[in-house]
Structure formats: structure tokens, C-alpha cells
Amino acid sequence: MTDKRQTPPVDWAAAAAPSLDDLERLAQAAFARLPEPFRALCADVIIRVDDFxxxxxxxxxxxxxxxxxxxxFRGVGLAQGGSTPRTGQLPNMIWLYRRPLLDYWADHDETLGHLVTHVLVHEIxxxxxxxxEDMEAIEAAAG
Incomplete structure (x- = not known):
């Protein structure tokens, strides 16, 4: 039996590929959903979206x-003393790459929002x- 409360189908004929701005909004929303203590530890990390x-x-x-x-992720992690910037040190940055993300999304059964969140959390x-290896073990333990 089909659930009648399903979301209406997307008009794919009129749909465009998500833009850099669209992915940036997804990343910002994912970051905003993280627990506040994690966000506070990432306050100085710049999140950027590029095509490649x-x-x-x-x-x-x-x-x-x-x-x-x-x-x-590029920079000096917290474990290496990255919370106190040194003279001449570039800021800690996370890049998300739009085209590879879209390519991966097209080949897998998950939402784009979930994928962006997963990659962002991985880079954090x-x-x-x-x-x-640490993160793979944590994910495996979490099921």
C-alpha cells in the first residue's frame, strides 16, 4: 500500500543542478544543527564550497x-594546537567540492543534505x- 502523505514528485524537467550557493546553504544548515559545543570549537574554521x-x-x-x-580540511587541527593562530598561519578551512558531491549523490541512495552533512562532519x-581510520571506527561503532 502506498503512503498518500509522500512529498509531491519533483518536476525534474524544470530542475537545475544545485549551485555553489545551494550547497553552501546546505552546509550552513548542517553546521547549525551540530551541538553548540562542537560549533564553538569550530568558530574560526572557514567553510568554502568550490566546484572542484x-x-x-x-x-x-x-x-x-x-x-x-x-x-x-586544511589547517592545524585542535589536537596540534590549531586553536591559537600563529603569525603567518592561514586560517583553518574546510572545502566541500560541489561537482564530486553531485556525482557521488547521483550514484548513491541518500539525500544531498545527508551527504553534505556527512562530508562536513568528516572534515570537522x-x-x-x-x-x-579514527572516524571509520567511530562510524562503525555507531552502526
Missing amino acids: PDDETLDEMGCETEFDLLGL GHHFGFSD
């Missing part, structure tokens, strides 16, 4: 294509000093 990572980043991260990286985890 630059070539230098792709090379540094060992990416095979420009679609391999969904997000990135790097700001807190967690490695990819």
Missing part, C-alpha cells in the same frame, strides 16, 4: 580524477584531530 579541488590539492592527495575528493573530525 585545484590541481595542487589533487596531486597532493594522490587523486586519480577531480571527482575523487568530496571535501578537505579532521579539525578535531581524528584520522580517517
Whole structure:
């Protein structure tokens, strides 16, 4: 039996791909939903949305294509003393990459909002000093 309360179907013929601004709004909304203590620890982190990572980043991260990286944290994490900026130190930044996110979203069964939230939280985890392995273990333990 079909649930009659479902959301109306999207008019895909008139739909456009989410823009950089759209993804930035999703990221801002995801950040706003985080518990306040986490937001406070990220108060100086800049969140940016770009279409793709630059070539230098792709090379540094060992990416095979420009679609391999969904997000990135750059800076000095809290565990490494990143809460007190040093002279000449660039600000801590998180990048979310629109085109790779959209490509991933198109191939998986999750909402774009969930995906943006997941990647943002993952990159914030790097700001807190967690490695990819740490975060995978935390996610596995959480089910």
C-alpha cells in the first residue's frame, strides 16, 4: 500500500543542478544543527564550497580524477594546537567540492543534505584531530 502523505514528485524537467550557493546553504544548515559545543570549537574554521579541488590539492592527495575528493580540511587541527593562530598561519578551512558531491549523490541512495552533512562532519573530525581510520571506527561503532 502506498503512503498518500509522500512529498509531491519533483518536476525534474524544470530542475537545475544545485549551485555553489545551494550547497553552501546546505552546509550552513548542517553546521547549525551540530551541538553548540562542537560549533564553538569550530568558530574560526572557514567553510568554502568550490566546484572542484585545484590541481595542487589533487596531486597532493594522490587523486586519480577531480571527482575523487568530496571535501578537505586544511589547517592545524585542535589536537596540534590549531586553536591559537600563529603569525603567518592561514586560517583553518574546510572545502566541500560541489561537482564530486553531485556525482557521488547521483550514484548513491541518500539525500544531498545527508551527504553534505556527512562530508562536513568528516572534515570537522579532521579539525578535531581524528584520522580517517579514527572516524571509520567511530562510524562503525555507531552502526
